[in-house]
Amino acid sequence: MPFRDPGCQHVGVDLAESKALVRRYYDEVLTGRDRQLLAQLLDPSFVSHVSGGNDAGAEAYTAAVGATHAAFPDLVATVHDQVAEDDKVVTRWSATGTHAGDFAGVPATGRLVTVSGIHIHRVRHGRLIEHWEELNLLGVLRQIGVLG
Numbered sequence: 001m002p003f004r005d006p007g008c009q010h011v012g013v014d015l016a017e018s019k020a021l022v023r024r025y026y027d028e029v030l031t032g033r034d035r036q037l038l039a040q041l042l043d044p045s046f047v048s049h050v051s052g053g054n055d056a057g058a059e060a061y062t063a064a065v066g067a068t069h070a071a072f073p074d075l076v077a078t079v080h081d082q083v084a085e086d087d088k089v090v091t092r093w094s095a096t097g098t099h100a101g102d103f104a105g106v107p108a109t110g111r112l113v114t115v116s117g118i119h120i121h122r123v124r125h126g127r128l129i130e131h132w133e134e135l136n137l138l139g140v141l142r143q144i145g146v147l148g
Helices: 014-033 034-043 058-071 137-145
Strands: 042-050 076-085 090-096 112-124 127-135
Touching: 014 034, 014 058, 014 076, 014 090, 014 112, 014 127, 034 042, 034 058, 034 127, 042 058, 112 137
Parallel strands: 042 127
Antiparallel strands: 076 090, 090 112, 112 127
16 A cells, blocks of 8 residues: 555645636736735745745745736736646746836836746645746846847
8 A cells, every 4th residue: 555644735735726717827816916915825834945045935925926017017827837746836937017116126128028937836725835937037127128
């Protein structure tokens, strides 16, 4: 008989439901700018792990999404691929928007910018509990003229 950890949090998780939950983040939060929904999606113990940066809790992450919307007010996120296993959903995505506000200390340039990334979200009890992010920020910095 296989060993089962009674504390395992992903037992009985519906992978299609988890993928749909994560897709709402891209469609309704990033593209639709629904920050009230973001508050509902994020578990109070949510932690975001950003490559090269400090971990962020739910409040700091929500502020970062707000700053992104301020810098790129017409941002549109597109999901290209999603794969789910256990309690994690991996999403390959891109987003396009006009650099109309400060971003990373760079004043608005009016340039259309596209960023690509891969996220891993961990889902528990119908909420996002953890997030890992890999972005092509070098490409963004080139597009807004910071790097040649």
